[in-house]
Amino acid sequence: MTKKLVIVESPAKAKTINKILGAEYTVKSSMGHVRDLPVKKLGIDIEDNFRPQYTVLPGRRKVVNEIMKVAAQAEAVYLAPDPDREGEAIAWHLKEILSRGAGSRKFFRVQYNEITASAVRKAFAEPGDIDMKRVEAQQARRILDRLVGYKVSPVLWRNVKRGLSAGRVQSVALRLLCEREEAIRNFVPEEFWIIGALVRKLAEPREPFRARLVEIGGEKAEVRTGEQAAGIRADLEGRKLRVASVSTREIVRRPPPPHITSTLQQAASGVYGFSPKRTMLLAQRLYEGVDVGGGPVGLITYMRTDSYAVSREAQAACREFVLRQYGAEYCPAVPNVFRNKAGSQAAHEAIRPTDVNRTPELLKGRIDPDLLKVYRLVWNRFVASQMAPAVISRRTVVIEAQAEPQRPTVYRFQAACSEPKFPGYMKVAGIETPKPDEKAEGEVEQTLPPLAEGESLECVEWLSERKETQPPPRYSEASLVRALEAKGIGRPSTYAQIIATLHQREYVRLERKTLVPTELGERVNRLLVGRLEPLFNVQFTAMMEESLDRIEEGKVSWTAMLADFYGKFTAWLKNVESPAADRELAARIARAVMGVKEWDPPVKRGRRTYSDRDFVESLSRQIGEGKAVSLRQFEALVRVGAKYREQIPELEAILAEAGMTNLLEKGGIRPVCEATLNKLRAASTLDLDEKTARFVASIAGQVE
Secondary structure, eight states, rough: OOEEEESSSOOOHHHHHHHHHHEEEEEEEEOSSOSOOOOOSOEEEGGTTTTOEEEEOOGHHHHHHHHHHHTTTTEEEEOOOOSSSSHHHHHHHHHHHHTTTTEEEEEEEOOSSOHHHHHHHHHHHBBOOOOOOHHHHHHHHHHHHHHHHHHHHHHHHHTOTTTOOOOOTTHHHHOOOOHHHHHHHHOOOOOOEEEEEEEEESSSSOEEEEEEEEEETTEEBOOSSSSHHHHHHHHTTOEEEEEEEEEEEEEEEEOOOOOOOHHHHHHHHHHHOHHHHHHHHHHHHHHOOOSSSEEOOOOOOOOOOOOOOOOHHHHHHHHHHHHHHHHHGSSSSSSOOOOOOOOOOTTSBBBOOOOOOHHHHTTTSOOOHHHHHHHHHHHHHHHHHHHHHHHEEEEEEEEEEETTTTTTEEEEEEEEEEEEEEEETTTHHHOOOOOGGGGTTOOOOOOOOOOOTTTTEEEEEEEEEEOOOOOOOOHHHHHHHHHHHTTTSTTTTHHHHHHHHHHHHSHHHHHTTTEEEHHHHHHHHHHHHHHTTHHHHHHHHHHHHHHHHHHHTTTTHHHHHHHHHHHHHHHHHHHHHHOOHHHHHHHHHHHHHOOOSSSOOOETTTTTTEEEHHHHHHHHHHTTTHHHHHHHHHHHHHHHHHHHHGGGGTHHHHHTTTTOTTTHGGGGGSSOOOOEEEEEEHHHHOOEEEEEHHHHHHHHHHOO
């Protein structure tokens, strides 16, 4: 008879834990989530406080039945999924299913940040209960995602293509990509010039070095045109150079914190070209256990975390390693502690090796090369985080092109170099590139000879180079993760999935390691942002993430949070029911129509006055405020434009570019027959009953 049953998510994790616990325990894998909302219906009773209607996943029925059979013979069930919201939800769903089975048993929640013998045994010696606040936060997130996907996706089916889907968070990520692409398209480069000098000493060492023009007559050097650059070069010819000043300052670079999910994904992308999804799969294998000889062992701590915290034991072990391996000068007197960002899971640890003495070199040839690459990133960063700061000497030289009686303008050039004084943590982490505030734009890293104030120098060559301002760069997968994290969108467990979903739905493609929205992705984004901007607003999405955190902290009820959201959501959906037009195209047409010089006078019909000018101005303000434009408003705008087409020569070109020249031929915007107008005007002067008068006024208004 099985007395103690342990349930984890994955077979690999089950194998590692089974080796640690021994024959007293039976370890089973749930293969991930076992219950979820139904696939073919909403599965949420909105009237009953958003009660979810969970069902066992079709692919998990066999697994659940097997676990239930074993659980029926167990006295105690230890629920040991991952220590996060998803893991807590899996544990709760398992308990809900197994509680209904035959027999009586106790349930325990077991959590650990690393799968090592000491950590696992300690966790099983001190089991706890399921954290229902954490479960409620996961449940609220799942219901939010289902409501948005279920209610908004049909908008895409009607207007773009059947089978498309809209995700609450993924659509905001798509918006960031599309807005960046739009900024790149609209970017207008501006010319500028860099002026410099190739300089050398009059005595040895005479190796030339570069200096950049930074001041002209005491003002910052800003050279915008080739003519200006040529004039400066001509003014510099034949001038004497001397060293105006030499300054040296020490830059203290503090070590970076250990990796968290987002920084590990960024590092793996930058160094090895791994996608966030690939990085997380490799990190999960390292966490769940890899056989390095003698059976599987967890090599790193839990990999979904946004906390920089490190246990005291791990910190002490790392400092001892640094002291032994590198010497006392590399080990700071006080352990380095890194402050967490607001909202991070302080109970979690950062990603670190489970045993700092297990160096990457010891694992070489014993684990898969890609696993070793990720492990090296984790190990290097953790060890570096507990080392002394690096000290860099920064020498800056200001060189003056001296004024002359006929040429009074003083030109100042600058050259700089950096030399490491003490490598500190860089001995492990490697030399990093200078930070933007430590290196001037266009500055070249070089070695400078010894130079003294007042020393004369020789100009080997005056330099000038034409440059153009550059558009903002496209997001890479790594920089998108960084942007999502900075804006508070998503959480460590979701970054990789957000990007994977965008790829899967063909909303983006990879081009030279950058993310480019596809035509489909841009159409989807235009529609969603055009009609449901408040829902797919970056700040609103970040606020919803904060609300989920507050549920987990017990500061807000999950049902109250959902009720508040649903009230706004239903109001936004009502606006979608009236179809929207292309806001950007409407804006272009409105700008063109606003160029009309001679407007027809306003026409009074019944109680209403119709003014072409007022209508276009009102619609322009609406567009300027970022509001959607209905198809009726768009058609009315084109009708007004057609009416004044002789004053708007660009109207036909704008519509031709959009493939809408047919609108100019449609009856709806053809000039109205004058006889029809005369009849309506005459009818409006008759002594009609109130209902008929309103009808005639309405028809007249539409014709006008």
